[in-house]
Amino acid sequence: MLARREIFPHVLEMNYQARRRLGCCVYLVHNQNEWALIDLGYDDTLDDIVEIVRQLDFPLSNCKYLVATHADVDHIQALKRAKEVMPQAQVVGHPLAKELLENGERIQTYAEIEAQGISLDLPPVQFDAVIDEGDVLTLGDLKLEVWHTPGHAPTQLAFRLDKLLFSGDNIYRDGCVGNIDAHHGSDIPDFISSLTRIRDSDVEWLLPSHGPWFAKDNAMLQKTIDRLTEYQHMADFGTCAVDWPLLDDWDKELAES
Ligand SMILES: [Zn+2]
Numbered sequence: 001m002l003a004r005r006e007i008f009p010h011v012l013e014m015n016y017q018a019r020r021r022l023g024c025c026v027y028l029v030h031n032q033n034e035w036a037l038i039d040l041g042y043d044d045t046l047d048d049i050v051e052i053v054r055q056l057d058f059p060l061s062n063c064k065y066l067v068a069t070h071a072d073v074d075h076i077q078a079l080k081r082a083k084e085v086m087p088q089a090q091v092v093g094h095p096l097a098k099e100l101l102e103n104g105e106r107i108q109t110y111a112e113i114e115a116q117g118i119s120l121d122l123p124p125v126q127f128d129a130v131i132d133e134g135d136v137l138t139l140g141d142l143k144l145e146v147w148h149t150p151g152h153a154p155t156q157l158a159f160r161l162d163k164l165l166f167s168g169d170n171i172y173r174d175g176c177v178g179n180i181d182a183h184h185g186s187d188i189p190d191f192i193s194s195l196t197r198i199r200d201s202d203v204e205w206l207l208p209s210h211g212p213w214f215a216k217d218n219a220m221l222q223k224t225i226d227r228l229t230e231y232q233h234m235a236d237f238g239t240c241a242v243d244w245p246l247l248d249d250w251d252k253e254l255a256e257s
Helices: 013-019 043-055 078-085 095-102 186-199 218-231 243-255
Strands: 011-013 027-031 034-038 061-068 090-093 136-139 142-148 157-161 164-168 205-208
Touching: 013 043, 013 218, 027 090, 027 136, 027 142, 034 243, 061 136, 090 095, 095 205, 186 218
Parallel strands: 034 061, 061 090, 164 205
Antiparallel strands: 011 027, 027 034, 136 142, 142 157, 157 164
16 A cells, blocks of 8 residues: 555645656546546556556546546557556547547657657547536536646646646746647647636646646746747747748838838
């Protein structure tokens, strides 16, 4: 048996529980004999995670949800095998994540990044239900409110549990954000909206998908929003920028020359 190290009431995190970095954050939320995992990580850490869960005395047969925060391979590669281990658990995520993962799509999920020599297995997985903005996942009498927070990925969801937000790849403790990449479906104006929503919410703690949890800090969020706001005007062909002010200036200069 392993002692439960709750990071907040009803919430555990598997890297923290293991006292070593397994991969992305894998949160276990539980109440009244029901529990869920938020993300599963890579396939090669699934056995360790399942063993930790067993040792923490959470019966596998009580797992209600296996949640995909979004469709990136580093978050969900283990989803298919996790479903085999816990067949009663419902695989849930955004409707577009369902489409990408049921079809084993490889570019938007980062299974294939040719320029970096990355080519990872992405076993297609069937979803049991789709969830989107305004939906609620229940565990006992706990309610996880589903937020759709696109920007890093169009499939990105966040989950609010009272003053906590499982915030996905929106922002990390150092103010960095999830990768912005046109091939991945990233969108900078959407990203700014999602971060603004998080800033303006009365959430107090952010539980991200990478790195440690941290207290929401509006000044830090604002700095990141400002950085993305600038970045969206730093265009070149193929990026996610919304405009290219230099070319507007040049148009004017050419017309006046
Ligand atoms: Zn990620």
